[in-house]
Amino acid sequence: MKGDFENLYHEVEKTNFWFKARRKYILDILKNYPKNLSVLDIGCSSGILLNELKAIGFEADNLYGVDISEKAINNCRANGIENSFVMDAQDIYLDRKFDIIIASDCLEHLKDDRKALGNWAGLLKPNGILLVFVPAFMALWSEHDEVNMHFRRYIREDLEKKIKESGLEIEKSSYWNLFLFFPVFLVRLLSRLRSNKKQNNSGDLIKPGIFNNVLFNLINFENKLLKYINFPIGVSTFCITRKAAPSPPGSSPL
Secondary structure, three states, X not given: OOHHHHHHHHHHOOOOHHHHHHHHHHHHHHOOOOOOOOEEEEOOOOOHHHHHHXXXXXXXXXXXXXXXXXXXXXXXXXXXXXXXXEOOOOOOOOOOOEEEEEEEOOHHHOOOHHHXXXXXHHHEEEEEEEEEEEEEOXXXXXXXXXXXXXXXXXXXXXXXXXXXXXXXXXXXXXXXXXXXXXXXXXXXXXXXXXXXOOOOOOOXXXXXOOOHHHHHHHHHHHHHHOOOOOEOOOOEEEEEEEOOOOOOOOXXXX
16 A cells, blocks of 8 residues: 555544445354454454454454554554564465455455465365455556555456465355445546546545445445345455365265
């Protein structure tokens, strides 16, 4: 991230509707998992998700975070996440493997996303799960992606293909944030058509205001729908994946 954008990101990440709704969806997925499982949050920023996992019962000693930003990791440690480290997400080296890995809006920042996915798969225990969220559709590319220093946006099929190449099995994939797709598309299209646009150092990030709770409730309603259906379009896309356990010695594949 560019400096001004990162400062604003850390200012709003706890309360902005987008981040809150995505964390809520992840927490709803994981709330019934055993609380002694080990968790790695890739691109952990200030450790807010990790602290929310701790609040629902996950053991603090098993919660880990990595981020490329020294400022983010300083925030993370200040927020009580001791197992947090400055690392490049393409080359994570830790002396343990994990039951759960979460990567929210991280993969698009990495030049070699296939290398990163292979690295993450290697960090998973057998039967471990990986949750990946990424921005969707190059048609939505904007200054927001540029100040975020993104390399790409994804379609769901491309994300699925790269995940399968890393050896992981997909349990669920969908788009996310359906209802805001067309307003976002229109705003970004108009932005591209402006003849004298000024450099925008805040991307689409805004400080929470009067509509923050309305938008949070809207996306949270979508989160509930995702228990039953997959969306055909959205501002983001995601996959929930699992690392298959090796077959017992002498077992037949038939």
